[in-house]
Amino acid sequence: MLARAHIDRSSVIRVTGPSGLSALLWLCRHGFEQVGYLKPGAGPHEQPDALIVAHTCDAASLEALLATGPHVREGGALVFQSPLPRVLGFRADPIHRLLERHGYGVEQCHHGYHRELHVARRAPRDGWKAAA
Numbered sequence: 001m002l003a004r005a006h007i008d009r010s011s012v013i014r015v016t017g018p019s020g021l022s023a024l025l026w027l028c029r030h031g032f033e034q035v036g037y038l039k040p041g042a043g044p045h046e047q048p049d050a051l052i053v054a055h056t057c058d059a060a061s062l063e064a065l066l067a068t069g070p071h072v073r074e075g076g077a078l079v080f081q082s083p084l085p086r087v088l089g090f091r092a093d094p095i096h097r098l099l100e101r102h103g104y105g106v107e108q109c110h111h112g113y114h115r116e117l118h119v120a121r122r123a124p125r126d127g128w129k130a131a132a
Contacts, residue, residue: 053080
């Protein structure tokens, strides 16, 4: 899944969230060279190639993360899990709408038994302003 998201062993990857240490250790043990942990919330953060959120994000916690950071660079990937949405019929997933409002486009969405895994790419600022 990481390879399909164009995240490779030389990508600058940051992990955030309560289970970040486990995710960080897994990545390091599998040969990812530039992995680190970032504390959620406002503060001086670099903008990595990929950010892996190591906990399940409902809409409120994802909104807080998108508002206060950390953030990936333009073109970078955000990887996270969310609870499965309630039956939506033909309406868009609220998590996808939230990502779009913050300048991300969903590239992959894998549905599991209780959660879905998202890979979203941060759009360039010029394209984001044009879309707004």
